[in-house]
Amino acid sequence: MFKRINDSLGHQAGDELLIEVGKRIKHCLRSIDTVARMGGDEFAVLIDDFTTPQQVIQIIRDIRNEIRKPVNISSREVVISSSIGIVFKTASDVHPEHIIRDADISMYKAKEQGVNKFKVFNKTMHEKALQSLLIETEIRQGIPEREFFPYFQPVYSIQNRNLAGFEALVRWNHPERGFLTPDQIIPVAEETGLIVELDRVILFEACKFMASWLKCYPNIEDLFLTANLSPSQLSKPDLAEAIQTIVHETGISPTNLKLEITESAIMERNAASSLNLKKIGEMGIRLAVDDFGTGYSSLAQLQRFPASTVKIDRSFVSRMAADHESLEIVRAVNALGHSLSMDVIAEGVETRQQLILLKDIGCDYVQGYYFDKPQTKDDAKQLVQMRSDGFCPPGLTTI
Numbered sequence: 156m157f158k159r160i161n162d163s164l165g166h167q168a169g170d171e172l173l174i175e176v177g178k179r180i181k182h183c184l185r186s187i188d189t190v191a192r193m194g195g196d197e198f199a200v201l202i203d204d205f206t207t208p209q210q211v212i213q214i215i216r217d218i219r220n221e222i223r224k225p226v227n228i229s230s231r232e233v234v235i236s237s238s239i240g241i242v243f244k245t246a247s248d249v250h251p252e253h254i255i256r257d258a259d260i261s262m263y264k265a266k267e268q269g270v271n272k273f274k275v276f277n278k279t280m281h282e283k284a285l286q287s288l289l290i291e292t293e294i295r296q297g298i299p300e301r302e303f304f305p306y307f308q309p310v311y312s313i314q315n316r317n318l319a320g321f322e323a324l325v326r327w328n329h330p331e332r333g334f335l336t337p338d339q340i341i342p343v344a345e346e347t348g349l350i351v352e353l354d355r356v357i358l359f360e361a362c363k364f365m366a367s368w369l370k371c372y373p374n375i376e377d378l379f380l381t382a383n384l385s386p387s388q389l390s391k392p393d394l395a396e397a398i399q400t401i402v403h404e405t406g407i408s409p410t411n412l413k414l415e416i417t418e419s420a421i422m423e424r425n426a427a428s429s430l431n432l433k434k435i436g437e438m439g440i441r442l443a444v445d446d447f448g449t450g451y452s453s454l455a456q457l458q459r460f461p462a463s464t465v466k467i468d469r470s471f472v473s474r475m476a477a478d479h480e481s482l483e484i485v486r487a488v489n490a491l492g493h494s495l496s497m498d499v500i501a502e503g504v505e506t507r508q509q510l511i512l513l514k515d516i517g518c519d520y521v522q523g524y525y526f527d528k529p530q531t532k533d534d535a536k537q538l539v540q541m542r543s544d545g546f547c548p549p550g551l552t553t554i
């Protein structure tokens with residue numbers, strides 16, 4: 156907000172705003188407390204000599220409430236918000252800079268939770284911040300060292316009773332900690348923006364293997380590869396160009412490629428991401444809506460989104476046999492997808508009972524541990540060879 160005011164109303168207005176915020180904070184403090192501006196739009200407050208933490212929290216609440224009252228700047232009324240991090244000094248905190256650092260960490264935590272929030276620092280926050288800094292450094296080093304690669308989870312067609320494609324899922328061969336899965340990679344990569352590069356590495360590698368399998372077994376043309384596209388990737392101005400280059404360099408046909416975008420990312424679309432999606436579509440690459448059912452998107456949004464596939468989230472599939480509501484949701488999403496001319500993939504199929512229910516509902520594709528876990532490129536290639544030889548996977552032959 157501060158930056159926006161600076162950019163739209165000028166620096167003079169920005170200065171006026173800072174002075175006003177400083178005054179409001181001071182107004183909430185006692186004469187023994189201190190307020191200082193740390194830089195940019197950040198202030199630090201030192202609250203001295205209090206008897207209970209509640210006393211501090213009350214002061215913080217007052218500050219927050221004062222700040223969110225409208226401000227008159229350059230004869231315009233603007234409303235601003237705050238994010239506040241709180242550190243209670245302990246006997247072991249001897250360095251003022253550590254206290255400021257910890258306040259900063261908790262302020263960012265508060266920011267993550269939305270506007271006008273405050274958050275009290277705890278030790279785990281510091282440990283987590285350190286841990287994520289370490290992982291960030293390791294991801295940066297690991298990318299050029301080729302420590303990241305895709306695993307492939309097969310997707311089967313219920314109708315054809317055969318292998319239809321693979322989803323590429325990132326794995327990390329960490330030099331010390333061994334084999335790591337996305338839950339240990341993606342959150343930090345998202346937070347630091349490294350996900351953009353990581354997604355492109357995985358897309359490149361996965362396309363390269365898929366292209367080689369299709370070349371090896373020319374009797375299969377319709378095999379698809381799906382790869383995950385992180386939400387932060389979507390509005391990058393060079394996204395479409397980067398994908399074009401990957402397609403060109405790996406030799407995969409765009410018609411064999413699908414990109415998965417989560418339902419929640421679709422809702423946060425802006426002009427830049429819509430343009431990217433349009434360009435991706437024009438290249439002949441298809442789009443899939445991932446984790447459908449978890450993101451509260453409206454029917455209108457789904458209808459406007461140029462996807463060819465919808466993936467029903469695992470949470471509904473896993474409950475569908477025991478819980479009537481989940482079964483009805485799966486049925487409804489399947490019908491919705493079909494009515495929008497999309498094909499439907501059910502994720503996380505773990506039992507034969509789920510498979511039979513999905514077949515009865517009319518779902519097109521299934522993916523899950525009942526068939527296979529994500530696997531190495533060599534195992535995936537063997538499955539392609541089996542399909543090329545006309546072999547049907549056992550889980551599907553008997554339904």
Ligand code: C2E
Pocket residue numbers: 308323324325336337338341350353354357383384385445446469502503504505522523524525529
């Ligand atoms: P996702 O896109 O929903 O991928 C499916 C996840 O469900 C995979 O977890 C897969 O191993 C797991 N799964 C598949 N079938 C079953 C099943 O029957 N039961 C259970 N319990 N789980 C099943 P994984 O590989 O750990 O990936 C987790 C998430 O990380 C993915 O969820 C995706 O959101 C993200 N991810 C993975 N690779 C990438 C990537 O290269 N880029 C980005 N942006 N995200 C990725």
Ligand code: CA
Pocket residue numbers: 322383415445
């Ligand atoms: Ca996915």
Ligand code: CA
Pocket residue numbers: 445446466468469502
């Ligand atoms: Ca999914």
